[in-house]
Amino acid sequence: MPQTLFDKIWDAHEIGIPTHPLLYIDLHLVHEVTSPQAFDGLRLAGRHVRRPDRTLATADHNVPTDGTPVAARIRDELSRKQVETLERNCEEFGIPLFSLGSDRQGIVHIIGPELGVTQPGMTIVCGDSHTATHGAFGSLAFGIGTSEVEHVLATQCLVQAKPRSMRILYQGSLGFGVTAKDLILATIGQMGVAGATGHVVEFAGEAIQALSMEGRMTVCNMTIEGGGRAGMIAPDETTFEWVIGRAGAPSEVPDEWRELYTEDGASFDKQIEVDASAVSPMVTWGTNPGMVVPVTSAVPEPNSDQDERALDYMGLEPGMPMEEIKLDRVFIGSCTNSRIGDLRAAAEVVGGRRVAQGVYAMVVPGSQQVKLEAEREGLDEVFKRAGFDWRGAGCSMCLGMNPDIAAPRERVASTSNRNFEGRQGRGARSHLVSPQMAAAAAIEGHFVDIREWEAGN
């Protein structure tokens, strides 16, 4: 029977035991927020970490982005304790760690691919819902909870029944000024925030194949925002070229990687089609990523109590053109959009212009390596001259666990992945956009259609 990419990876990692379905995990990524209780559990039971050599940790959620050099200098007591706890746990259990102060530190979903430890055909887990990012390389990558983190640390396996399969097939190609971020936002808008629940999603079609690895990561990253268990893209030459030569990667493409594709005639439990050529630059108007419209349209009429609540929280009136929404803050960063390509694209939009008066704009590179590369290319100077705050690496204002938060009622254009109530600060109003759209919004102080704006400038 013809197999899907998902079937192939699943079959290669399934271990048959009598009590429950087990999936062997090739790479376990660990960070400070969802791991301390798991390590405590190991200690209490006198268990060790089965494969420290297939485990990698970093500090990202909590770290200040102000250049704080070591964990001991983190001012917030609880954050400091959490990062120091990670450092102690990694030392005790022999797990390699890139903590604050390391030039390899960064957001866990940025550094995995960057180091080349994220590879095609792997099973990858992390106690973080955006783990599907790694599926961009043709791996099967799940977000898991802390009990599962403990289970994987102890056994290198995940208890997991096989999810259903789904394909999102894109027709046509993306138009001028339309990015991977717009593509995934439009997809979630079309299928809803629970449209892929219970499914492992394969993204396919010409528009996907044409994306860079960074664009593919952006798409897979937001699979969870459509409810998907994992998102993946078949690896191709673009993938191999990106991976080969990195520190954790092999020096040549293994033959098995070339077998990682969905065979003709393989069936999916569910399939939807999305017209990529019809996608516009997108902006969210509400309090989940499915509440999204093209920048050229207006705030929609509410269809439910949930919509009304969202409009009320966001302080928006139906019928208001999206381009008239004025902003207080702009955040360029997060595991969705903080790679070097994202920063290059944003810097290009900024050019020699300045951030609008009254707008506080910040750029938070996804990793120290991204930061260093951006500085080598002079992108930091472009941002700083324009009035952007140039920060250190971390999750930052995507979820505001560190000091980077917005104030109540402040309106934020954000390249992150969640516009939930309170996500970026209590009462803060988040609009999700691409890095290009965020940069242009910073310059103008309100949203603009990047296609016309770039042509006009």
Place this chain on the structure above:
Amino acid sequence: MKAIETITGHVSVLNRDDVDTDQIIPKQFLKRIERSGFGEFLFFDWAQEPGWELPRNPILVAGRNFGCGSSREHAPWALEDYGFQAIIAPSFADIFRSNCTKIGLLPVQLTPDECASIREAGEAQVDLAAQEVRWPGGTASFEIDSDIKHRLLNGLDDIALTLEAQDAIAQYEGERERSGGWAGPSTTAIA
């Protein structure tokens, strides 16, 4: 983990769809390194809105796609610490559902009509062994994975069960090594 038998009592109602885990337990409470004590921060922001009411009952009846978003297990920890033992909803987000079963908080998926009827009744009994929910005026059966059910009914620890199969895992790793192993160096080699 404590074994689950039947869960009986009054129900609390949260009739909103797509409730995400950022609402269940906001991020400022994720800095704790302990597993307990999250109940007092449950729905921290919403609890300050006028008219908010969420009594500490054994059962919560929630809306569609409950627990979407972040994978934080702190969300089920907070719900459990608050006093809930079962959550009844028309649908759950995947990671949240799985996290609940790991700590003995029972996710029960029923139809929207059945959920409405239970909200109306104000009390219910969830019988895991019979896979049935009973309330004044109705009964409904629910689906649950048989392995998970067995584990919950007996209060078994996943890790202990998997460790009994260590030989199978070692055998898998051995075969993997023999067929060329993993491509590229280990994480310990590059750190």
